[in-house]
Amino acid sequence: MVPFVFEWEWDAGHLIFMGLLYMVLGAISLGMIYAFIKTWLDLKDKT
Amino acid sequence: MDLALIPKGVQRCSLKTFLPWTLLWLAFIAWGVVSAFFCLYKGLNQTNMNHYFAFGLWIVFDLSIIALGAGAFFTGFLTHVMGGIFIYPYRENLKPVVNAAVVIGFICYSSAIAMLGIDIGQPLRGWFIFWHANVHSMLTEVSFCITVYLGVLTIEYLPILLSNRKLSEVPEFNIFGNNLHHIVALFAAAGTFLSFFHQGSLGGLYGVLFGRPFAYREGFFIWPWTFFLFILSAIAAGPSFTLLCVWVTEKVTKKKLVNRDAFLTLGKISGWLLAVYLIFKIMDTVSWIYGVVHRAGLSFMDFYSGPYSLWLIIAEIGIFGVIPAIILITPRLREKNTLLIVGALMNIIGIVLNRFVFTIQTLSIPVLPFESFMSYFPTWQEWGIAVGAIGYGILLFSLSYRYLSIFPLEPELSPVKIFGVSVKDFGVVKGG
Numbered sequence A: 001m002v003p004f005v006f007e008w009e010w011d012a013g014h015l016i017f018m019g020l021l022y023m024v025l026g027a028i029s030l031g032m033i034y035a036f037i038k039t040w041l042d043l044k045d046k047t
Numbered sequence B: 001m002d003l004a005l006i007p008k009g010v011q012r013c014s015l016k017t018f019l020p021w022t023l024l025w026l027a028f029i030a031w032g033v034v035s036a037f038f039c040l041y042k043g044l045n046q047t048n049m050n051h052y053f054a055f056g057l058w059i060v061f062d063l064s065i066i067a068l069g070a071g072a073f074f075t076g077f078l079t080h081v082m083g084g085i086f087i088y089p090y091r092e093n094l095k096p097v098v099n100a101a102v103v104i105g106f107i108c109y110s111s112a113i114a115m116l117g118i119d120i121g122q123p124l125r126g127w128f129i130f131w132h133a134n135v136h137s138m139l140t141e142v143s144f145c146i147t148v149y150l151g152v153l154t155i156e157y158l159p160i161l162l163s164n165r166k167l168s169e170v171p172e173f174n175i176f177g178n179n180l181h182h183i184v185a186l187f188a189a190a191g192t193f194l195s196f197f198h199q200g201s202l203g204g205l206y207g208v209l210f211g212r213p214f215a216y217r218e219g220f221f222i223w224p225w226t227f228f229l230f231i232l233s234a235i236a237a238g239p240s241f242t243l244l245c246v247w248v249t250e251k252v253t254k255k256k257l258v259n260r261d262a263f264l265t266l267g268k269i270s271g272w273l274l275a276v277y278l279i280f281k282i283m284d285t286v287s288w289i290y291g292v293v294h295r296a297g298l299s300f301m302d303f304y305s306g307p308y309s310l311w312l313i314i315a316e317i318g319i320f321g322v323i324p325a326i327i328l329i330t331p332r333l334r335e336k337n338t339l340l341i342v343g344a345l346m347n348i349i350g351i352v353l354n355r356f357v358f359t360i361q362t363l364s365i366p367v368l369p370f371e372s373f374m375s376y377f378p379t380w381q382e383w384g385i386a387v388g389a390i391g392y393g394i395l396l397f398s399l400s401y402r403y404l405s406i407f408p409l410e411p412e413l414s415p416v417k418i419f420g421v422s423v424k425d426f427g428v429v430k431g432g
Helices: A012-046 B015-042 B057-068 B070-082 B091-119 B138-162 B171-182 B184-207 B225-253 B260-295 B300-304 B311-329 B337-364 B380-403
Strands: B011-013 B416-418 B421-423 B428-430
Touching (some): A012 B138, B015 B380, B057 B225, B070 B138, B091 B138, B091 B225, B091 B380, B138 B171, B171 B184, B184 B225, B260 B300
Parallel strands (some): B011 B428
Protein backbone atom coordinates (compact mmCIF):
# COMPACT_ATOMS: atom_id res chain seq x y z
CA MET A 1 0.00 0.00 0.00
CA VAL A 2 1.30 3.43 -0.93
CA PRO A 3 0.05 6.93 0.03
CA PHE A 4 -1.52 7.64 -3.36
CA VAL A 5 -4.07 4.78 -3.32
CA PHE A 6 -7.68 5.58 -2.34
CA GLU A 7 -7.57 3.42 0.83
CA TRP A 8 -4.70 5.39 2.33
CA GLU A 9 -5.44 7.54 5.37
CA TRP A 10 -3.05 10.02 6.95
CA ASP A 11 -3.42 8.62 10.46
CA ALA A 12 -0.95 7.32 13.04
CA GLY A 13 -1.72 3.65 12.23
CA HIS A 14 -0.86 4.01 8.55
CA LEU A 15 2.17 6.24 9.19
CA ILE A 16 3.74 3.97 11.81
CA PHE A 17 2.93 0.64 10.16
CA MET A 18 3.79 1.55 6.58
CA GLY A 19 6.60 3.91 7.68
CA LEU A 20 8.41 1.10 9.50
CA LEU A 21 7.88 -1.25 6.57
CA TYR A 22 9.31 1.21 4.05
CA MET A 23 12.19 2.00 6.43
CA VAL A 24 13.20 -1.68 6.57
CA LEU A 25 12.70 -2.11 2.82
CA GLY A 26 14.83 1.02 2.30
CA ALA A 27 17.65 -0.32 4.50
CA ILE A 28 17.64 -3.68 2.66
CA SER A 29 17.57 -1.95 -0.74
CA LEU A 30 20.43 0.36 0.24
CA GLY A 31 22.47 -2.66 1.31
CA MET A 32 21.86 -4.38 -2.01
CA ILE A 33 22.65 -1.22 -4.01
CA TYR A 34 25.90 -0.84 -2.03
CA ALA A 35 26.86 -4.47 -2.78
CA PHE A 36 26.10 -4.05 -6.51
CA ILE A 37 28.03 -0.75 -6.83
CA LYS A 38 30.98 -2.06 -4.77
CA THR A 39 31.10 -5.17 -6.97
CA TRP A 40 31.04 -3.04 -10.11
CA LEU A 41 33.87 -0.82 -8.78
CA ASP A 42 35.93 -3.82 -7.62
CA LEU A 43 35.55 -5.47 -11.02
CA LYS A 44 36.53 -2.21 -12.76
CA ASP A 45 39.69 -2.02 -10.57
CA LYS A 46 40.53 -5.60 -11.41
CA THR A 47 40.38 -5.14 -15.19
CA MET B 1 30.42 -36.92 -11.81
CA ASP B 2 29.70 -33.96 -9.54
CA LEU B 3 33.19 -33.92 -8.03
CA ALA B 4 33.89 -30.44 -9.44
CA LEU B 5 31.02 -28.99 -7.38
CA ILE B 6 32.05 -30.45 -4.02
CA PRO B 7 33.75 -27.95 -1.67
CA LYS B 8 37.50 -28.18 -1.17
CA GLY B 9 38.89 -30.15 1.74
CA VAL B 10 35.74 -32.14 2.48
CA GLN B 11 34.50 -35.60 1.60
CA ARG B 12 31.01 -36.44 0.31
CA CYS B 13 29.34 -39.75 -0.51
CA SER B 14 29.20 -40.83 -4.15
CA LEU B 15 26.34 -39.77 -6.40
CA LYS B 16 25.24 -43.44 -6.41
CA THR B 17 24.63 -43.18 -2.65
CA PHE B 18 23.29 -39.61 -2.72
CA LEU B 19 20.63 -40.12 -5.41
CA PRO B 20 18.66 -42.88 -3.58
CA TRP B 21 18.75 -40.66 -0.46
CA THR B 22 17.08 -37.86 -2.45
CA LEU B 23 14.42 -40.22 -3.87
CA LEU B 24 12.59 -40.52 -0.56
CA TRP B 25 12.39 -36.74 -0.18
CA LEU B 26 11.37 -36.35 -3.82
CA ALA B 27 8.52 -38.80 -3.09
CA PHE B 28 7.46 -36.58 -0.17
CA ILE B 29 7.54 -33.55 -2.47
CA ALA B 30 5.51 -35.44 -5.10
CA TRP B 31 2.82 -36.14 -2.47
CA GLY B 32 2.86 -32.42 -1.65
CA VAL B 33 2.53 -31.42 -5.32
CA VAL B 34 -0.42 -33.80 -5.88
CA SER B 35 -2.11 -32.45 -2.73
CA ALA B 36 -1.47 -28.86 -3.80
CA PHE B 37 -2.96 -29.60 -7.21
CA PHE B 38 -6.15 -30.99 -5.62
CA CYS B 39 -6.45 -28.04 -3.23
CA LEU B 40 -5.90 -25.45 -5.95
CA TYR B 41 -7.98 -27.17 -8.64
CA LYS B 42 -10.90 -28.41 -6.55
CA GLY B 43 -10.68 -25.91 -3.68
CA LEU B 44 -10.33 -26.04 0.08
CA ASN B 45 -13.16 -28.63 0.30
CA GLN B 46 -10.27 -31.08 -0.05
CA THR B 47 -9.38 -30.28 3.56
CA ASN B 48 -11.16 -30.93 6.85
CA MET B 49 -11.15 -27.22 7.65
CA ASN B 50 -14.63 -25.75 8.12
CA HIS B 51 -16.41 -22.83 9.78
CA TYR B 52 -15.17 -24.05 13.18
CA PHE B 53 -11.61 -24.79 12.10
CA ALA B 54 -10.63 -21.92 9.81
CA PHE B 55 -7.06 -22.76 10.82
CA GLY B 56 -5.85 -26.35 10.62
CA LEU B 57 -2.73 -28.43 10.25
CA TRP B 58 -1.11 -25.95 7.87
CA ILE B 59 -1.26 -23.08 10.35
CA VAL B 60 0.01 -25.32 13.20
CA PHE B 61 2.84 -26.38 10.89
CA ASP B 62 3.50 -22.81 9.72
CA LEU B 63 3.61 -21.41 13.23
CA SER B 64 5.88 -24.25 14.35
CA ILE B 65 8.41 -23.95 11.52
CA ILE B 66 8.44 -20.17 11.81
CA ALA B 67 9.25 -20.53 15.52
CA LEU B 68 11.88 -23.21 14.83
CA GLY B 69 13.35 -21.08 12.02
CA ALA B 70 13.99 -18.33 14.58
CA GLY B 71 17.43 -19.88 15.06
CA ALA B 72 18.45 -18.03 11.87
CA PHE B 73 17.64 -14.54 13.07
CA PHE B 74 18.71 -15.11 16.65
CA THR B 75 22.04 -16.75 15.81
CA GLY B 76 22.63 -14.02 13.19
CA PHE B 77 21.73 -11.35 15.75
CA LEU B 78 24.12 -12.75 18.38
CA THR B 79 26.94 -13.33 15.87
CA HIS B 80 26.76 -10.34 13.53
CA VAL B 81 24.96 -7.63 15.50
CA MET B 82 25.79 -8.32 19.17
CA GLY B 83 29.13 -9.92 18.32
CA GLY B 84 30.10 -7.41 15.63
CA ILE B 85 28.94 -4.13 17.13
CA PHE B 86 28.68 -4.85 20.85
CA ILE B 87 30.49 -7.34 23.03
CA TYR B 88 29.20 -10.88 23.00
CA PRO B 89 31.59 -13.44 24.49
CA TYR B 90 30.19 -16.50 22.69
CA ARG B 91 30.46 -15.08 19.17
CA GLU B 92 33.25 -17.43 18.16
CA ASN B 93 31.27 -20.44 19.43
CA LEU B 94 28.32 -19.58 17.19
CA LYS B 95 30.25 -18.80 14.00
CA PRO B 96 30.53 -22.49 12.95
CA VAL B 97 26.73 -22.88 12.94
CA VAL B 98 25.60 -19.52 11.58
CA ASN B 99 25.57 -20.65 7.92
CA ALA B 100 23.60 -23.78 8.78
CA ALA B 101 21.16 -21.61 10.77
CA VAL B 102 20.63 -19.39 7.69
CA VAL B 103 19.94 -22.41 5.46
CA ILE B 104 17.50 -23.84 8.05
CA GLY B 105 15.79 -20.44 8.38
CA PHE B 106 15.49 -20.10 4.60
CA ILE B 107 13.94 -23.59 4.37
CA CYS B 108 11.50 -22.91 7.22
CA TYR B 109 10.27 -19.57 5.88
CA SER B 110 10.10 -20.55 2.21
CA SER B 111 8.09 -23.67 3.02
CA ALA B 112 5.84 -21.69 5.39
CA ILE B 113 5.07 -19.16 2.65
CA ALA B 114 4.49 -21.93 0.09
CA MET B 115 2.01 -23.57 2.49
CA LEU B 116 0.24 -20.26 3.08
CA GLY B 117 -0.06 -19.91 -0.70
CA ILE B 118 -2.19 -23.07 -0.68
CA ASP B 119 -3.99 -22.14 2.54
CA ILE B 120 -5.35 -18.85 1.20
CA GLY B 121 -7.18 -20.85 -1.47
CA GLN B 122 -6.59 -18.40 -4.29
CA PRO B 123 -2.86 -17.59 -4.37
CA LEU B 124 -3.38 -15.34 -7.40
CA ARG B 125 -5.06 -12.93 -5.00
CA GLY B 126 -2.27 -13.21 -2.45
CA TRP B 127 -1.04 -9.71 -3.23
CA PHE B 128 -4.33 -8.21 -1.92
CA ILE B 129 -3.00 -8.32 1.64
CA PHE B 130 -0.06 -6.11 0.64
CA TRP B 131 -1.94 -3.64 -1.53
CA HIS B 132 -5.20 -3.40 0.48
CA ALA B 133 -3.43 -3.59 3.83
CA ASN B 134 -5.45 -3.39 7.03
CA VAL B 135 -2.87 -1.73 9.26
CA HIS B 136 -4.78 -2.71 12.43
CA SER B 137 -4.51 -6.44 11.69
CA MET B 138 -1.90 -8.69 13.30
CA LEU B 139 -2.19 -10.97 10.27
CA THR B 140 -1.26 -8.13 7.89
CA GLU B 141 1.81 -7.45 10.00
CA VAL B 142 2.74 -11.16 9.89
CA SER B 143 2.27 -11.31 6.10
CA PHE B 144 4.44 -8.25 5.50
CA CYS B 145 7.19 -9.34 7.88
CA ILE B 146 7.50 -12.99 6.83
CA THR B 147 7.57 -12.04 3.15
CA VAL B 148 10.23 -9.37 3.63
CA TYR B 149 12.17 -11.62 6.02
CA LEU B 150 12.21 -14.39 3.40
CA GLY B 151 13.83 -11.77 1.14
CA VAL B 152 16.42 -11.07 3.86
CA LEU B 153 17.09 -14.80 4.28
CA THR B 154 17.52 -15.14 0.50
CA ILE B 155 20.10 -12.33 0.62
CA GLU B 156 21.86 -14.04 3.54
CA TYR B 157 21.76 -17.38 1.69
CA LEU B 158 23.26 -15.82 -1.49
CA PRO B 159 26.89 -15.51 -0.24
CA ILE B 160 26.74 -19.16 0.91
CA LEU B 161 25.39 -20.21 -2.50
CA LEU B 162 27.94 -18.11 -4.38
CA SER B 163 30.76 -19.68 -2.35
CA ASN B 164 30.14 -22.92 -4.25
CA ARG B 165 33.37 -24.14 -5.81
CA LYS B 166 32.24 -23.63 -9.41
CA LEU B 167 30.20 -20.47 -8.90
CA SER B 168 33.04 -18.76 -7.01
CA GLU B 169 35.25 -19.20 -10.08
CA VAL B 170 33.12 -16.51 -11.76
CA PRO B 171 34.74 -13.24 -10.54
CA GLU B 172 31.44 -11.30 -10.55
CA PHE B 173 29.79 -13.89 -8.27
CA ASN B 174 32.81 -14.20 -6.02
CA ILE B 175 33.19 -10.44 -5.46
CA PHE B 176 29.42 -9.90 -5.10
CA GLY B 177 29.19 -12.72 -2.54
CA ASN B 178 32.09 -11.24 -0.54
CA ASN B 179 30.59 -7.74 -0.64
CA LEU B 180 27.25 -9.05 0.58
CA HIS B 181 29.03 -10.94 3.34
CA HIS B 182 30.78 -7.71 4.48
CA ILE B 183 27.44 -6.00 5.19
CA VAL B 184 25.71 -9.06 6.62
CA ALA B 185 25.27 -7.21 9.95
CA LEU B 186 22.82 -4.84 8.22
CA PHE B 187 20.72 -7.73 6.94
CA ALA B 188 20.97 -9.51 10.30
CA ALA B 189 19.68 -6.36 12.03
CA ALA B 190 16.81 -6.00 9.52
CA GLY B 191 16.03 -9.71 9.99
CA THR B 192 15.97 -9.28 13.76
CA PHE B 193 13.57 -6.36 13.54
CA LEU B 194 11.24 -8.21 11.16
CA SER B 195 11.40 -11.47 13.13
CA PHE B 196 10.72 -9.76 16.43
CA PHE B 197 7.49 -8.30 15.09
CA HIS B 198 6.17 -11.24 13.12
CA GLN B 199 6.96 -13.81 15.81
CA GLY B 200 5.15 -11.53 18.24
CA SER B 201 2.23 -10.80 15.95
CA LEU B 202 1.66 -14.52 15.44
CA GLY B 203 1.03 -14.69 19.18
CA GLY B 204 -0.86 -11.40 19.15
CA LEU B 205 -3.18 -12.89 16.54
CA TYR B 206 -4.64 -15.20 19.22
CA GLY B 207 -4.31 -12.82 22.14
CA VAL B 208 -6.68 -10.26 20.58
CA LEU B 209 -9.54 -12.76 20.13
CA PHE B 210 -11.73 -11.24 22.85
CA GLY B 211 -14.64 -13.52 21.83
CA ARG B 212 -12.56 -16.59 22.70
CA PRO B 213 -11.63 -16.53 26.40
CA PHE B 214 -9.26 -19.46 25.96
CA ALA B 215 -6.91 -17.40 23.78
CA TYR B 216 -7.69 -13.83 24.84
CA ARG B 217 -5.08 -12.05 26.97
CA GLU B 218 -4.58 -8.62 28.42
CA GLY B 219 -1.32 -6.94 27.62
CA PHE B 220 0.79 -3.86 27.19
CA PHE B 221 -0.35 -1.01 24.90
CA ILE B 222 -1.68 -2.69 21.71
CA TRP B 223 0.14 -5.99 22.30
CA PRO B 224 -1.43 -8.85 24.29
CA TRP B 225 0.92 -10.90 26.51
CA THR B 226 0.91 -13.68 23.89
CA PHE B 227 2.83 -11.29 21.61
CA PHE B 228 5.81 -11.35 23.99
CA LEU B 229 5.41 -15.03 24.88
CA PHE B 230 5.58 -16.06 21.22
CA ILE B 231 8.80 -14.07 20.71
CA LEU B 232 10.37 -15.63 23.80
CA SER B 233 9.31 -19.16 22.91
CA ALA B 234 10.57 -18.78 19.33
CA ILE B 235 14.03 -17.58 20.37
CA ALA B 236 14.14 -20.39 22.92
CA ALA B 237 13.24 -23.11 20.40
CA GLY B 238 15.14 -21.76 17.36
CA PRO B 239 18.68 -22.47 18.67
CA SER B 240 17.51 -25.93 19.85
CA PHE B 241 16.26 -26.73 16.36
CA THR B 242 19.55 -25.57 14.80
CA LEU B 243 21.40 -27.74 17.34
CA LEU B 244 19.25 -30.76 16.54
CA CYS B 245 19.57 -30.33 12.74
CA VAL B 246 23.38 -30.08 12.98
CA TRP B 247 23.50 -33.12 15.29
CA VAL B 248 21.33 -35.18 12.88
CA THR B 249 23.60 -34.11 9.97
CA GLU B 250 26.63 -35.29 11.96
CA LYS B 251 24.97 -38.64 12.66
CA VAL B 252 23.84 -39.16 9.05
CA THR B 253 27.21 -38.19 7.55
CA LYS B 254 29.20 -39.86 10.39
CA LYS B 255 31.42 -36.76 10.56
CA LYS B 256 32.28 -34.08 13.05
CA LEU B 257 31.05 -30.80 11.57
CA VAL B 258 31.13 -28.29 14.43
CA ASN B 259 33.06 -28.13 17.68
CA ARG B 260 31.46 -29.09 20.96
CA ASP B 261 31.44 -25.49 22.19
CA ALA B 262 28.94 -24.61 19.45
CA PHE B 263 26.53 -27.32 20.66
CA LEU B 264 26.92 -26.33 24.30
CA THR B 265 26.46 -22.61 23.55
CA LEU B 266 23.28 -23.28 21.55
CA GLY B 267 22.00 -25.52 24.36
CA LYS B 268 22.81 -22.94 27.02
CA ILE B 269 21.15 -20.06 25.12
CA SER B 270 18.10 -22.21 24.44
CA GLY B 271 17.87 -23.39 28.05
CA TRP B 272 18.05 -19.96 29.66
CA LEU B 273 15.59 -18.44 27.20
CA LEU B 274 13.24 -21.37 27.74
CA ALA B 275 13.48 -20.89 31.51
CA VAL B 276 12.66 -17.17 31.21
CA TYR B 277 9.80 -17.99 28.82
CA LEU B 278 8.38 -20.58 31.23
CA ILE B 279 8.40 -18.17 34.16
CA PHE B 280 6.35 -15.68 32.13
CA LYS B 281 4.18 -18.44 30.63
CA ILE B 282 3.28 -19.79 34.08
CA MET B 283 2.58 -16.25 35.33
CA ASP B 284 0.44 -15.64 32.25
CA THR B 285 -1.51 -18.89 32.76
CA VAL B 286 -2.19 -18.11 36.43
CA SER B 287 -3.28 -14.52 35.68
CA TRP B 288 -5.46 -15.82 32.81
CA ILE B 289 -7.21 -18.29 35.16
CA TYR B 290 -7.96 -15.62 37.76
CA GLY B 291 -8.52 -12.81 35.25
CA VAL B 292 -9.97 -13.55 31.81
CA VAL B 293 -11.52 -16.92 32.71
CA HIS B 294 -13.05 -15.63 35.93
CA ARG B 295 -14.52 -12.56 34.24
CA ALA B 296 -15.99 -14.71 31.46
CA GLY B 297 -17.95 -16.60 34.13
CA LEU B 298 -16.08 -19.81 33.40
CA SER B 299 -13.72 -22.08 35.28
CA PHE B 300 -10.35 -23.45 34.22
CA MET B 301 -11.69 -26.98 33.71
CA ASP B 302 -14.40 -25.72 31.32
CA PHE B 303 -11.72 -25.52 28.63
CA TYR B 304 -10.37 -29.01 29.20
CA SER B 305 -13.43 -31.25 29.07
CA GLY B 306 -13.35 -31.70 25.30
CA PRO B 307 -11.14 -33.86 23.07
CA TYR B 308 -8.05 -31.79 23.93
CA SER B 309 -7.94 -32.36 27.64
CA LEU B 310 -5.75 -31.39 30.59
CA TRP B 311 -2.87 -33.60 29.48
CA LEU B 312 -2.04 -31.01 26.81
CA ILE B 313 -1.18 -28.24 29.27
CA ILE B 314 0.71 -30.73 31.48
CA ALA B 315 2.71 -31.89 28.44
CA GLU B 316 3.29 -28.39 27.07
CA ILE B 317 4.42 -26.61 30.22
CA GLY B 318 5.51 -29.48 32.48
CA ILE B 319 6.97 -32.38 30.54
CA PHE B 320 8.17 -30.51 27.44
CA GLY B 321 8.80 -27.19 29.20
CA VAL B 322 10.18 -27.45 32.71
CA ILE B 323 12.14 -30.69 32.14
CA PRO B 324 14.12 -29.49 29.05
CA ALA B 325 14.70 -26.12 30.73
CA ILE B 326 16.26 -27.88 33.75
CA ILE B 327 18.36 -30.12 31.48
CA LEU B 328 19.62 -27.23 29.34
CA ILE B 329 20.41 -24.74 32.10
CA THR B 330 22.23 -27.24 34.33
CA PRO B 331 25.87 -27.43 33.12
CA ARG B 332 26.35 -30.97 34.51
CA LEU B 333 23.32 -32.28 32.58
CA ARG B 334 23.90 -30.19 29.45
CA GLU B 335 27.42 -31.51 29.06
CA LYS B 336 26.12 -35.07 28.65
CA ASN B 337 25.59 -35.43 24.91
CA THR B 338 22.45 -37.58 25.10
CA LEU B 339 20.76 -35.25 27.58
CA LEU B 340 21.68 -32.19 25.51
CA ILE B 341 19.98 -33.68 22.45
CA VAL B 342 16.99 -34.95 24.46
CA GLY B 343 16.65 -31.50 26.07
CA ALA B 344 16.72 -29.74 22.68
CA LEU B 345 14.19 -32.20 21.22
CA MET B 346 11.82 -31.82 24.19
CA ASN B 347 12.10 -28.04 23.93
CA ILE B 348 11.06 -28.24 20.26
CA ILE B 349 8.13 -30.57 21.03
CA GLY B 350 6.97 -28.18 23.77
CA ILE B 351 6.90 -25.20 21.41
CA VAL B 352 5.11 -27.19 18.68
CA LEU B 353 2.53 -28.23 21.30
CA ASN B 354 2.11 -24.58 22.28
CA ARG B 355 1.35 -23.64 18.65
CA PHE B 356 -1.06 -26.60 18.40
CA VAL B 357 -2.88 -25.54 21.56
CA PHE B 358 -3.28 -21.92 20.41
CA THR B 359 -4.45 -22.92 16.93
CA ILE B 360 -6.54 -26.08 17.30
CA GLN B 361 -7.62 -26.14 20.94
CA THR B 362 -8.70 -22.48 20.76
CA LEU B 363 -11.03 -23.28 17.86
CA SER B 364 -12.33 -26.52 19.35
CA ILE B 365 -13.78 -24.85 22.45
CA PRO B 366 -17.44 -23.74 22.20
CA VAL B 367 -18.09 -20.01 22.49
CA LEU B 368 -21.88 -19.97 22.03
CA PRO B 369 -24.46 -21.74 24.27
CA PHE B 370 -25.66 -24.11 21.52
CA GLU B 371 -22.17 -25.19 20.48
CA SER B 372 -20.25 -28.21 21.69
CA PHE B 373 -16.58 -29.20 21.69
CA MET B 374 -15.31 -29.95 18.18
CA SER B 375 -12.39 -32.03 17.00
CA TYR B 376 -10.37 -31.90 13.82
CA PHE B 377 -8.24 -34.35 11.89
CA PRO B 378 -6.47 -33.38 8.64
CA THR B 379 -7.18 -35.07 5.29
CA TRP B 380 -4.46 -36.80 3.26
CA GLN B 381 -4.21 -33.65 1.14
CA GLU B 382 -3.46 -31.54 4.23
CA TRP B 383 -0.89 -34.08 5.41
CA GLY B 384 0.53 -34.13 1.88
CA ILE B 385 1.31 -30.40 1.90
CA ALA B 386 3.02 -30.71 5.31
CA VAL B 387 4.99 -33.81 4.30
CA GLY B 388 5.94 -32.09 1.01
CA ALA B 389 7.37 -29.18 3.01
CA ILE B 390 9.43 -31.63 5.12
CA GLY B 391 10.71 -33.36 1.96
CA TYR B 392 11.64 -30.01 0.40
CA GLY B 393 13.45 -28.97 3.57
CA ILE B 394 15.52 -32.13 3.90
CA LEU B 395 16.32 -32.15 0.17
CA LEU B 396 17.46 -28.51 0.12
CA PHE B 397 19.52 -28.99 3.29
CA SER B 398 21.11 -32.14 1.81
CA LEU B 399 21.97 -30.32 -1.43
CA SER B 400 23.33 -27.33 0.51
CA TYR B 401 25.46 -29.62 2.66
CA ARG B 402 26.76 -31.53 -0.36
CA TYR B 403 27.66 -28.60 -2.58
CA LEU B 404 28.16 -25.60 -0.27
CA SER B 405 30.44 -24.81 2.66
CA ILE B 406 27.82 -24.56 5.35
CA PHE B 407 30.13 -25.91 8.06
CA PRO B 408 33.37 -23.88 7.83
CA LEU B 409 35.14 -26.04 10.45
CA GLU B 410 34.46 -29.33 8.64
CA PRO B 411 37.80 -29.51 6.73
CA GLU B 412 39.60 -29.05 10.06
CA LEU B 413 37.44 -31.34 12.20
CA SER B 414 36.93 -34.11 9.64
CA PRO B 415 39.99 -33.90 7.37
CA VAL B 416 40.01 -35.93 4.16
CA LYS B 417 42.75 -38.53 4.23
CA ILE B 418 44.04 -40.22 1.11
CA PHE B 419 46.60 -42.93 1.85
CA GLY B 420 46.89 -41.48 5.36
CA VAL B 421 47.68 -37.94 4.14
CA SER B 422 45.25 -35.05 4.81
CA VAL B 423 44.07 -33.40 1.60
CA LYS B 424 42.84 -29.82 1.74
CA ASP B 425 42.80 -28.69 -1.88
CA PHE B 426 40.23 -30.99 -3.42
CA GLY B 427 36.75 -32.19 -2.62
CA VAL B 428 36.59 -35.96 -2.52
CA VAL B 429 33.82 -38.38 -3.33
CA LYS B 430 33.69 -41.56 -1.28
CA GLY B 431 33.07 -44.68 -3.33
CA GLY B 432 30.19 -47.09 -2.76
